[in-house]
Amino acid sequence: MSSWLIRGGRIIDPSQKWDSEGDLLIENGKISAIDKPGKIPASKAEKTFDAKGAWILPGLIDVHVHLREPGLEYKETIQTGTRAAIAGGFTSVACMANTSPVNDTPYITALIRDKAKATASCRVFPIGAVSKGLQGQELAEIGGMVAEGAVAISDDGMPVMNSYLMRKAMDYAKTFGVAVISHAEDANLVGQGAMNESALSNELGLRGNPAAAEEIMVAREIALCRLTKTPIHIAHISTMVALQHVMRAKEDGLPVTAEVSPHHLTLTEEAVRGYDTNYKMAPPLRQERDVEALKKALAEGYVDVIATDHAPHGITDKAVEFDQAINGIIGLQTAVPLSLKLVHDGVVSRTRWLESLTTGPAKLLNLPYGTLKVGAPADITVLDPNHEWTFTADQVLSKSANSPFLGWKLKGSTVATWVGGRLAYQGGEVLHI
Amino acid sequence: MQKPLKHFLGIADLDAAEIRKLLQIAKAFAPVVKKGENIPLLQGRTIVNLFFEASTRTRASFELATRTLAASAMSLSIPDSSVKKGETLIDTAKNIEAMKPHCLVVRHASAGSPLFLSKFVSVPVVNAGDGFHEHPTQALLDALTIEEKLGSIEKKRVVIVGDIAHSRVARSNIYLLRKMGASVAVCGPPTLLPPSPEVLGVDYAYRPEKLLKDADVVMALRIQLERQNKMQIPSVAEYSKFWGINKERVKLLKPGAIILHPGPINRGVEIDTEVADGKHSVILDQVSNGVLVRMAVLASVCAPEKTQEWLKSRGVNV
Numbered sequence: 001m002s003s004w005l006i007r008g009g010r011i012i013d014p015s016q017k018w019d020s021e022g023d024l025l026i027e028n029g030k031i032s033a034i035d036k037p038g039k040i041p042a043s044k045a046e047k048t049f050d051a052k053g054a055w056i057l058p059g060l061i062d063v064h065v066h067l068r069e070p071g072l073e074y075k076e077t078i079q080t081g082t083r084a085a086i087a088g089g090f091t092s093v094a095c096m097a098n099t100s101p102v103n104d105t106p107y108i109t110a111l112i113r114d115k116a117k118a119t120a121s122c123r124v125f126p127i128g129a130v131s132k133g134l135q136g137q138e139l140a141e142i143g144g145m146v147a148e149g150a151v152a153i154s155d156d157g158m159p160v161m162n163s164y165l166m167r168k169a170m171d172y173a174k175t176f177g178v179a180v181i182s183h184a185e186d187a188n189l190v191g192q193g194a195m196n197e198s199a200l201s202n203e204l205g206l207r208g209n210p211a212a213a214e215e216i217m218v219a220r221e222i223a224l225c226r227l228t229k230t231p232i233h234i235a236h237i238s239t240m241v242a243l244q245h246v247m248r249a250k251e252d253g254l255p256v257t258a259e260v261s262p263h264h265l266t267l268t269e270e271a272v273r274g275y276d277t278n279y280k281m282a283p284p285l286r287q288e289r290d291v292e293a294l295k296k297a298l299a300e301g302y303v304d305v306i307a308t309d310h311a312p313h314g315i316t317d318k319a320v321e322f323d324q325a326i327n328g329i330i331g332l333q334t335a336v337p338l339s340l341k342l343v344h345d346g347v348v349s350r351t352r353w354l355e356s357l358t359t360g361p362a363k364l365l366n367l368p369y370g371t372l373k374v375g376a377p378a379d380i381t382v383l384d385p386n387h388e389w390t391f392t393a394d395q396v397l398s399k400s401a402n403s404p405f406l407g408w409k410l411k412g413s414t415v416a417t418w419v420g421g422r423l424a425y426q427g428g429e430v431l432h433i
Numbered sequence: 434m435q436k437p438l439k440h441f442l443g444i445a446d447l448d449a450a451e452i453r454k455l456l457q458i459a460k461a462f463a464p465v466v467k468k469g470e471n472i473p474l475l476q477g478r479t480i481v482n483l484f485f486e487a488s489t490r491t492r493a494s495f496e497l498a499t500r501t502l503a504a505s506a507m508s509l510s511i512p513d514s515s516v517k518k519g520e521t522l523i524d525t526a527k528n529i530e531a532m533k534p535h536c537l538v539v540r541h542a543s544a545g546s547p548l549f550l551s552k553f554v555s556v557p558v559v560n561a562g563d564g565f566h567e568h569p570t571q572a573l574l575d576a577l578t579i580e581e582k583l584g585s586i587e588k589k590r591v592v593i594v595g596d597i598a599h600s601r602v603a604r605s606n607i608y609l610l611r612k613m614g615a616s617v618a619v620c621g622p623p624t625l626l627p628p629s630p631e632v633l634g635v636d637y638a639y640r641p642e643k644l645l646k647d648a649d650v651v652m653a654l655r656i657q658l659e660r661q662n663k664m665q666i667p668s669v670a671e672y673s674k675f676w677g678i679n680k681e682r683v684k685l686l687k688p689g690a691i692i693l694h695p696g697p698i699n700r701g702v703e704i705d706t707e708v709a710d711g712k713h714s715v716i717l718d719q720v721s722n723g724v725l726v727r728m729a730v731l732a733s734v735c736a737p738e739k740t741q742e743w744l745k746s747r748g749v750n751v
Binding site: 144175 | 623639640665666667668671674
């Protein structure tokens with residue numbers, strides 16, 4: 001493995017409150033020095049990377065992706081999904097358990113871990129199921145999965161409706177020190193809802209999924225957190241009132257965290273007007289006041305994490321009637337420019353933005369990444385924050401192209417990434433695997 | 434001399450002196466029983482076992498204790514008789530009482546039911562296990578076993594591993610061991626620990642490893658395999674992997690440490706076969722001691738004076 005000197009850029013690392021021009025040295029897969037410009041002699045490194053005009057950041061972490069392997073390889077594989085990740089600036093991703101078979105046993109966790117070792121372009125951390133088969137009836141083998149590398153547990157898109165089971169899962173998770181992640185929607189209240197319930201759903205003739213479905217579950221998870229003291233993480237929070245619940249819980253000192261997706265920060269339910277199924281996701285796109293509340297909460301630190309909920313689906317899953325289509329969109333290659341827009345627009349500070357992609361996720365999953373501290377594994381993302389580009393289908397590295405952002409003009413792109421000191425992506429090319 | 438016990442409802446009601454006395458009586462009975470002889474302190478009496486919940490060894494143990502005291506035992510398994518016909522607990526007990534027994538030994542799935550019954554009948558009530566609340570004769574037999582093997586309970590470290598939240602054995606043992614000067618830790622998945630274990634006066638850990646090296650006594654509790662528990666434990670295999678008392682975990686123990694289990698054992702679940710049958714195990718001693726402590730309890734509540742005289746005649750001063 002080569003040693004690298006990355007220089008000429010602006011180093012931004014919230015973990016050590018670093019935000020200034022600087023150079024960074026990578027040796028033996030670790031960050032071995034970080035200093036003012038020109039202080040580290042070029043002779044120290046075999047290779048030099050010129051990051052002039054770019055940002056040198058801790059490798060970004062996405063706590064919420066679907067890699068579809070094993071079993072749903074027609075949508076995505078660990079290989080294709082992590083190629084999209086590394087191109088999007090992510091050096092670590094955590095993948096949800098809704099594979100086929102479900103990741104609810106140590107054997108599947110180990111399979112994912114080993115397959116990632118062989119085929120992934122970035123680090124992959126499996127998230128184990130809460131319940132066997134995501135059925136919400138019996139606990140999955142959480143201890144065994146953690147022993148094989150699971151970093152959190154979640155039934156994600158199959159919310160645990162039985163509060164007793166959820167309570168027990170939160171109790172049980174304490175033994176193994178992993179967070180419980182909740183896709184907070186009351187499945188009964190969601191029913192067949194295909195978009196946010198509103199005047200617009202009425203107008204479009206689509207069954208509504210009310211904000212209350214999310215708000216009820218967020219309130220329940222907080223109540224269970226208060227009861228069990230186990231950390232609970234609310235995935236892709238999307239409504240103003242759900243946010244108010246989280247804010248109140250945080251003010252009470254409860255270990256509640258929340259993530260927001262780039263699409264919930266960018267789009268409103270108005271996008272559904274054309275019945276394009278790439279605007280169908282769970283939770284659904286909400287209203288202007290919700291989007292504004294999400295931005296504000298992210299800026300103020302009430303939302304801890306930006307996560308993509310990268311959900312690749314094949315054409316047959318999406319090229320159907322709106323109410324028949326599967327929920328979800330891909331997001332790994334657009335997360336950075338979509339969220340960075342909030343920084344460009346002066347809505348969210350650069351530090352808050354970066355925290356939510358580095359230290360926030362690392363803390364949630366208890367990972368030693370998301371930092372440029374000397375001695376840390378050299379996971380590094382170099383971004384050009386001002387590069388303007390158009391997202392087109394031929395750039396999609398995922399196996400699926402179910403994105404509503406195709407054709408969008410975006411600002412900000414990945415220049416290069418290193419994973420564990422190895423250059424993994426540069427100039428539009430995935431170099432490692 | 435202490436006031437005789439009217440009922441025997443729980444360890445929580447007893448003080449250390451009362452516990453010590455019951456253990457001493459049991460010890461005094463031991464040599465006689467070992468010879469296969471009776472101690473006819475309850476000659477002509479009838480002890481009724483009212484078991485509203487299935488039991489094999491506790492009921493057999495009470496019956497044997499009753500017979501060894503020369504009383505007659507009548508055992509009623511209620512689950513398959515009156516309760517199904519809609520008779521209330523009080524009615525059942527009053528009907529049995531009308532048959533003039535001298536003592537009711539009660540096992541019931543609902544916590545507090547022996548105490549409840551004791552207010553409606555005039556004969557002594559002995560608790561043979563009520564819900565998750567108490568199983569006081571189990572705690573006594575465990576105490577007798579510990580004293581027999583380790584000399585005393587005082588200052589000993591006892592680690593109870595398993596389903597603490599739903600265990601009457603754990604509660605009675607915790608009360609007794611603490612009154613007798615032991616320090617107690619409980620261990621198990623948080624799903625099977627009671628909320629705030631510290632209110633019971635114990636410390637706790639989720640994993641056994643950190644507790645075992647200091648333990649003088651390890652109690653493994655039975656893990657129930659019923660379906661409802663799958664919301665509390667993912668699988669027997671996972672329980673065994675993280676909490677089972679197996680060969681590897683036994684290596685952490687001090688050489689003289691003993692392992693107890695209230696039975697019946699699930700081999701390979703909460704305790705491995707090599708451990709259950711191994712050198713630390715005192716599980717079968719517990720069973721023998723069960724008869725002795727139940728004799729001591731029945732004699733003390735049904736015939737306190739006669740028992741006192743017998744003890745005096747044997748030169749036992751309690």
